Amino acid sequence: MAPNQLAAAGDSTLQAICYKRGSLQLLDQRKLPLETIYLDIKDSTDGWSAIRDMVVRGAPAIAIAAALSLAVEVSNLVGFTGTPVEAAAFLSEKLGYLVSRYSYLEMRLIVLAGWAAREWFLVCFLSRPTAVNLSDAATKLEEVIGKAAAAASEASNVFQAYIEAAEVMLEEDVASNKAIGSYGAQFIRNHLKGCKSFSVLTHCNTGSLATAGYGTALGVIRALHSGGVLERAYCTETRPFNQGSRLTAFELVHEKIPATLIADSAAAALMKEGRVSAVIVGADRVAANGDTANKIGTYSLALCAMHHKIPFYVAAPVTSIDLSLDSGKQIVIEERSPKELLNSRGGLGKQVAASGISVWNPAFDVTPASLIAGIITEKGVITKADSDAFDIKAFVASNT
Numbered sequence: 001m002a003p004n005q006l007a008a009a010g011d012s013t014l015q016a017i018c019y020k021r022g023s024l025q026l027l028d029q030r031k032l033p034l035e036t037i038y039l040d041i042k043d044s045t046d047g048w049s050a051i052r053d054m055v056v057r058g059a060p061a062i063a064i065a066a067a068l069s070l071a072v073e074v075s076n077l078v079g080f081t082g083t084p085v086e087a088a089a090f091l092s093e094k095l096g097y098l099v100s101r102y103s104y105l106e107m108r109l110i111v112l113a114g115w116a117a118r119e120w121f122l123v124c125f126l127s128r129p130t131a132v133n134l135s136d137a138a139t140k141l142e143e144v145i146g147k148a149a150a151a152a153s154e155a156s157n158v159f160q161a162y163i164e165a166a167e168v169m170l171e172e173d174v175a176s177n178k179a180i181g182s183y184g185a186q187f188i189r190n191h192l193k194g195c196k197s198f199s200v201l202t203h204c205n206t207g208s209l210a211t212a213g214y215g216t217a218l219g220v221i222r223a224l225h226s227g228g229v230l231e232r233a234y235c236t237e238t239r240p241f242n243q244g245s246r247l248t249a250f251e252l253v254h255e256k257i258p259a260t261l262i263a264d265s266a267a268a269a270l271m272k273e274g275r276v277s278a279v280i281v282g283a284d285r286v287a288a289n290g291d292t293a294n295k296i297g298t299y300s301l302a303l304c305a306m307h308h309k310i311p312f313y314v315a316a317p318v319t320s321i322d323l324s325l326d327s328g329k330q331i332v333i334e335e336r337s338p339k340e341l342l343n344s345r346g347g348l349g350k351q352v353a354a355s356g357i358s359v360w361n362p363a364f365d366v367t368p369a370s371l372i373a374g375i376i377t378e379k380g381v382i383t384k385a386d387s388d389a390f391d392i393k394a395f396v397a398s399n400t
Helices: 044-052 059-075 084-099 104-112 117-123 133-151 155-191 217-226 243-254 264-272 298-307 392-398
Strands: 017-020 023-027 038-040 198-202 230-236 259-262 278-281 285-287 292-295 312-315 364-367 374-377 380-382
Touching (some): 023 059, 044 059, 059 084, 059 155
Antiparallel strands (some): 017 023
């Protein structure tokens, strides 16, 4: 990417991430749909806060925003007099901080206690533990840093290598999403041959606002629409943070895609009336057997879809697949603040629940692979073998 080229998803799609070398702005998604405000992200501390506070959300977007926040910091860094090895240590420390749920001061105390930077990825609680994309991006960037430090004659060479790698991640995410949309649209058209047009139900937000651009599950919907075969998109409100009503509905209206918002609890009734051809959702983490963690309520939709004989698809980049986990039982489920349920607007408004009530607020649930008809990736669609099980390891091995 040229130093002064603003990252863009193309067309008129919304952008959650606006980047040019040395500058990063993130759309404050907490303000949508009533206000469109971009926040300046000047360093990794700003990036960490944006991830923690849900300024930026969506597994792919979180990873890209974290990587770019550090790229901006080192682009504007002055007075660094260390060696290439010290530059690598500086970057590793910052990456460890971005991945963790600790503040930078707390992370510094961990360093002083003797924990090596590379161990942070294994021992620290993640800032968003369910999604694998953030830690995957950090691991890949660590590899770039290590190679650059070994070959560099100056610290600036290590910083330059990091910046370029982060920018490549941004470009690749947009290309990946468009490929997911293309593969998904074609696959659905081939497998629903009896339908001239489709109505698709989606959950949470998986569009331009959750990625670097275009989207995953919403990217498939976008591709169906551009192909002239989408009759209507249905989006759930996605309580308690309302990503569907605040964000997905906002994107669908912006893109002039025929769409209808429904309450989470109305999905089964909508399916019973025969108004849903397929369900397409995103993913924060996919285990080796195909079990998928996604926004809370996804599991309910999958059960309803199975009962009504409606195909249920997951759309996600290969980076969302975690082959180190045999099944969804090993996926760590993030629990969010009780305020998201106790107060209106997902915790941002006035109190609506009785004082003193206890709260269980998991941000995600795990949908068993048995309920999933296919996993749409930028490399193609993973389908089930004769054993009615996904062979995801073989798919990943053949596409790397």
